[in-house]
Amino acid sequence: MSIFDNLDLLRAFATIVDSGSISAAARKLRMTQPTLSRQLQTLEAESGTALLRRDTHRMSLTEAGQQILIDAQALLSMAEECESRLRNAHVALSGKIRVFSTIDFGQTVVSRLISSFIQANPAVRVELGYSNRPLHMIEEGCDAGILAGSLRDERVVSRHLGDITRCVVGSASLLKDHKKPGKPEDLGSFPWVALSGSQFGNPKLMTLHSGTQNCTLDLEPVFLTEGGASIREAVRMGLGVAVLPEWFVEEDLLSGRMVRLLPKWHAKPWAAQIVYPSQRRMPERVKAFVEFSTQYMATVLKPKSK
Structure with a gap:
């Protein structure tokens, strides 16, 4: 008999992890804490190893627990989908989709995409998380991610959604103290604010293009951050110049800020892409979300450059 034969044990384990504690999970599942503790102990006994590390302050997954959680979430998702199909004669999408995105892209473009998807599929619920560490989110069991920047890893499937164009910007106040640049090399004398994160490239090297001309600048940013909003605020205050997506600074450019x-x-x-686990079976609602995202982004982003 396999540990995956008992969905109740797997559901108990997944709920404990999701809730952060056995007591919180017991309230969510409407059972007593001792009963839930026994279910966890049974699952660990059948697994032959500890799945959770527990102390007085926090709870964390062991390596085995992490893998079992991913598989358990996939099985529970499939069971939920099958039950939903049996319960409903029509083929309406329902259930929860766990999505993540890079921070600023997620708070703007992706949030609008998700709102449109839910409006078209009212029985679906979406949970959106933000992270510039996409592989970590996949490992945590998210169904899909919509990212700005590149990601290549055999654990995920990646589909190109379009291109995010970027430009060099600075504030009017900064230009009062620095001569306006006439060529890319002039930007080397400016203070820079840059975005960190492996999918965004090396923040200390910036290559600019104009037709067939290229110029690469060696930079020493005065401010490195994972958030584009932080960069935008720093540029607005005159701290330095930065390269930012055009859609992200459109209002600032129009206002003269x-x-x-x-x-x-x-x-x-930057490439915009949607990613999802390569080894995990996707429920119908996730497949529909991936297709919807591809079509939606085609209307708001430039097509892939040839």
Whole structure:
């Protein structure tokens, strides 16, 4: 007999992890704490190893617990979908989808995408998390991620959604103290604010393009951060110049709060992509979300560059 034959034990384990404690999970499942503790002990006994590390302050997954959690979530999701299909004669999508996104892209474009998807599928519920560490989110059991930047890993399938164009910007107040640049090399004398994260490239190297011309700058950013909103605020205050997505600074450029520097030059576009686990069976609602995202992004992002 396999540990995966008992969905009740797997559901108990997944709920404990999701709730953060046995007591919180017991309330959620409407059972007593001793009963839930016994179910966890039974699952660990059948697994032949500890699944959770527990002390007085916090609870964390063991390596075995992490793997079993991923498989348990997939099985529970499939069971939920089958039950939903039997319960409903029509083929309406229902259930929860766990999505993650890079922070600023998620708070704007992806949030609008998800809102449109839910409006089209009212029985679906979406949980959106933010992270610039996408592989960590996949390991935590998320169904899909919509990212700005590149990601290549055999554990995920990646589908291109379009290109995010980027430009060099600075504030009007900064230009009072620095001569407006006439060529890319002039930007080397400016203070820089940059985005960190492996999928965004090396923050200390910036390559700009204009037609067939290229110029690579060696930078020493005065401020490195994982959030584009932090960069935008720093640029607004005149701390330095930065390369940011055009859609992200459009209002600042129109209001005059920011100025586009070297308008004929641009940074390499970021790829926008949707990723999902390569080894995990996708429920119908997740497949529908992936297709919807692909079509939606085609209307708001430029197509892939040839």
